[in-house]
């Protein structure tokens with residue numbers, strides 16, 4: 001039985017499309033792969049030609065509608081294939097062709113190849129022999145209606161199956177480059193060399209692919225400001241809003257970092273630098289996992305914030321200055337820290353006996369005296385949406 005191949009004819013949404021089953025059959029819960037692209041998903045529902053839900057669908061001249069558990073960046077003309085029996089991908093193969101033009105085959109000349117697995121400029125790099133029934137006859141060219149076995153080299157690799165595996169994805173046509181008239185039809189016997197960039201098979205599971213199943217753009221929202229300026233309060237509100245919008249975020253703050261990863265660090269300048277370095281590296285791993293990461297640290301030194309920025313692409317890093325004056329922060333004193341610092345109980349307190357270097361190029365500046373927590377969070381969400 002041939003492996004399942006479906007040619008995408010229409011994409012309705014990121015996880016729903018219709019297409020023509022070219023070979024094999026498909027069942028609910030089957031693991032499938034998009035080609036090219038290599039993203040995997042699982043079949044959730046199948047609807048036959050009459051729109052009725054079915055458990056399985058087979059080769060048909062009617063389209064089948066599929067719904068997947070994870071979204072796929074599918075486009076019309078892509079193939080959906082069984083994940084455990086993927087089509088091949090190559091720019092060179094051996095094929096049997098039937099010549100269909102009065103102009104003879106010219107090995108070395110460029111033709112246009114078209115198949116369900118792609119389009120490319122193609123040259124017949126070698127005519128191996130002419131076929132006369134079963135007989136293999138040495139030949140330099142093929143005349144109209146003559147069959148032969150050739151090697152074909154492409155400019156761009158295409159997806160295909162050997163004819164012994166799946167005839168529908170092995171077939172191709174050759175056309176004249178100028179007139180576009182059909183000159184030959186053929187079927188691929190086997191690949192001669194796998195393309196060096198077998199990108200669709202060896203799918204890089206990367207930041208983009210992880211983020212795409214979450215339908216979000218990974219970002220770092222780097223909050224900076226004095227103690228009591230409102231970083232944690234705003235960060236919590238941003239997280240709630242992201243969650244409500246179905247976005248997957250993670251908040252890195254003093255509580256979950258200073259008590260674990262960074263519990264060996266104190267508040268000297270050197271330890272503050274190392275604290276921020278570890279936070280930035282952790283945020284980078286989370287960004288790579290596809291998340292929207294919010295960091296809520298005083299991060300008083302410009303050099304450390306700039307170091308953090310260099311770990312990310314420019315659009316990924318959003319520095320947000322929670323600009324609340326020392327006076328206001330001290331009046332709020334939500335954790336009683338200013339009182340302790342003033343009485344000498346805490347040393348190296350930012351704003352008092354340790355410096356805070358205000359950002360010079362923050363993407364956003366939030367004034368928490370004129371802005372409510374809700375407004376401040378909305379400004380961040382708006383920024384994310386407008387620069388997605």
Ligand code: ADP
Nearest residue numbers: 227228229230231232233332334368371372373
């Ligand atoms: P930080 O994380 O920067 O140390 P917190 O968020 O823990 O600061 O504390 C900020 C305090 O200021 C909270 O008690 C919060 O309720 C209060 N606050 C008052 N107005 C605002 C505002 N507009 N934005 C953020 N916090 C505010």
